[in-house]
Amino acid sequence: MLGGLAYGRRGRLGRGIAAGVVVIAAVAAAAVSHSATTAAALLKVRLGGDAAQTRLVIELDNPAQGELIAPLDASRPTDKVTLAMPHVDVAGDMSGGGAGLIKSWAVDKAAGAARLRLQLVRPATVKRRFLLSPGDGVPVYRYVIDLSSEAPAAPAPPAAVAGAAPFDRIGGAIATAIPAPSSTTPSASPPPAAVPIKALAPLQPLLPSKRVVVIDAGHGGKDPGAGGADSHEKDITLAAAKALRDRLQKSGKYKVVMTRDTDVFIPLEQRVQIARRANADLFISLHADSGADTNVRGATVYTLSDKGADRVAKHVIDKNNDWFMNVNLGGADASVNRILLDLTQRGTVNRSASFAKTLLDRISTRTQLLQRSHRDAGFMVLLAPDVPAVLLEMGFITNKEDERLLKDSSHRREVMDAAGDAIDSYFAEEQRYALR
Numbered sequence: 531m532l533g534g535l536a537y538g539r540r541g542r543l544g545r546g547i548a549a550g551v552v553v554i555a556a557v558a559a560a561a562v563s564h565s566a567t568t569a570a571a572l573l574k575v576r577l578g579g580d581a582a583q584t585r586l587v588i589e590l591d592n593p594a595q596g597e598l599i600a601p602l603d604a605s606r607p608t609d610k611v612t613l614a615m616p617h618v619d620v621a622g623d624m625s626g627g628g629a630g631l632i633k634s635w636a637v638d639k640a641a642g643a644a645r646l647r648l649q650l651v652r653p654a655t656v657k658r659r660f661l662l663s664p665g666d667g668v669p670v671y672r673y674v675i676d677l678s679s680e681a682p683a684a685p686a687p688p689a690a691v692a693g694a695a696p697f698d699r700i701g702g703a704i705a706t707a708i709p710a711p712s713s714t715t716p717s718a719s720p721p722p723a724a725v726p727i728k729a730l731a732p733l734q735p736l737l738p739s740k741r742v743v744v745i746d747a748g749h750g751g752k753d754p755g756a757g758g759a760d761s762h763e764k765d766i767t768l769a770a771a772k773a774l775r776d777r778l779q780k781s782g783k784y785k786v787v788m789t790r791d792t793d794v795f796i797p798l799e800q801r802v803q804i805a806r807r808a809n810a811d812l813f814i815s816l817h818a819d820s821g822a823d824t825n826v827r828g829a830t831v832y833t834l835s836d837k838g839a840d841r842v843a844k845h846v847i848d849k850n851n852d853w854f855m856n857v858n859l860g861g862a863d864a865s866v867n868r869i870l871l872d873l874t875q876r877g878t879v880n881r882s883a884s885f886a887k888t889l890l891d892r893i894s895t896r897t898q899l900l901q902r903s904h905r906d907a908g909f910m911v912l913l914a915p916d917v918p919a920v921l922l923e924m925g926f927i928t929n930k931e932d933e934r935l936l937k938d939s940s941h942r943r944e945v946m947d948a949a950g951d952a953i954d955s956y957f958a959e960e961q962r963y964a965l966r
Contacts, residue, residue, distance in 0.1 A: 569619055570617065571591045571619045572589070572624075573591060575646075579630035579631065581630060584630030584676075586675045588615075588646070588674075590671040590673060595615065596614070596675075599612040604655060609651075610647070611647070611656060611675075612647050613659075616643045618644035619639070619644070620637055620644045623637065623638045623880065624960070631678075634648075640877065657676040658674075741785070741812065743813075744787045746788075746815035749763050750767075750792075751795030755817070755818065756819070756927045763817065766937065768791075771790075784953075787805075789801045789804050801911050802914050805917050811917075812957075814949070815909075819924075819925065820926060827898060828899045828900035829900065829925055830900050830923040832921040833904070834882060835908050878919075887904065889949060890904060892952040895948065909921055
């Protein structure tokens with residue numbers, strides 16, 4: 531049911547995008563004395579290492595630079611790392627599980643740059659960053675990030691590669707300059723000895739990890755939701771949530787978290803907290819719609835609106851993060867955090883919209899949809915800036931035929947099986963991008 535769930539005033543988080551682009555460009559320009567003129571494509575992300583030292587390798591078809599956005603001081607231990615790579619193209623959002631010190635990673639495209647986000651198992655430092663040119667049978671450029679959980683030592687440059695650009699210090703880490711290597715440039719001195727990376731395992735393509743899906747049964751307890759001729763929304767949503775849970779758990783691919791699995795009242799803000807504490811990869815809230823016109827029927831999927839995005843920005847940035855989400859963006863000041871929030875939320879909204887389309891495609895074969903079936907709103911449960919989320923109105927409880935179907939366990943199971951198929955398809959597509 532829609533009533534009572536919408537929040538926020540009219541506005542756009544996107545108003546800050548233009549300013550954010552300017553600031554990001556300025557930060558990148560300060561990091562190097564020149565900019566790349568040839569766009570590079572990100573081909574693959576690979577990991578290797580152990581609990582003390584871990585290496586992440588980004589494969590590229592052209593040389594590129596990287597700018598450490600968070601932490602700004604690479605020698606400071608952190609559990610989150612954000613790196614921007616201007617002029618690098620990404621074929622859709624990419625993400626994957628971790629290895630060694632890295633719990634998970636994600637890459638998206640925003641403000642003309644590819645953005646890499648690392649969630650670490652525990653605080654570590656960015657020990658060094660450098661670019662390797664093609665060579666030794668490897669046909670691609672490799673942007674390397676080394677992480678260490680040990681006390682940081684004085685950084686030393688990695689092994690020189692024939693034709694590689696010189697190394698510059700950027701924010702306490704090592705990064706290469708941009709120009710493409712030239713085979714005609716003479717070597718000024720013999721290359722230094724290689725710096726060993728302790729106990730690094732061979733780099734392997736990432737394997738899919740178990741995804742976390744949070745299922746939210748709308749309403750509950752003292753909040754019955756909308757009412758039909760002889761049913762309550764809270765009962766229908768709980769039955770549907772259990773059916774979807776069973777479908778996902780049967781596949782063995784997912785860790786499923788329920789915001790409620792009994793008839794209890796859970797405040798809306800706590801539902802968002804549950805998803806964020808679980809590090810959810812996807813959040814789906816189940817509801818039954820209602821309306822004054824009893825002839826209206828059909829399912830609808832909602833994703834976050836501009837109102838909701840503006841509300842998140844207001845509370846996270848303007849109120850110094852004094853809010854229930856406790857979002858830690860890791861920037862040095864409010865202006866940097868605003869950029870990071872915008873980049874994060876735009877990627878999340880894009881992933882939410884992608885899943886909404888897949889969900890509607892799948893359930894359309896099992897149930898009737900409203901004519902305009904994908905809508906946006908500022909519902910509280912959609913507000914988490916780092917969790918892709920949708921709200922599914924499964925049909926109108928105020929319509930006689932929809933109510934009959936919503937109460938029918940066989941029909942409910944069919945619709946939830948289709949929703950499960952949509953979840954499978956959504957994550958399979960993400961994994962395809964990650965491993966290509």
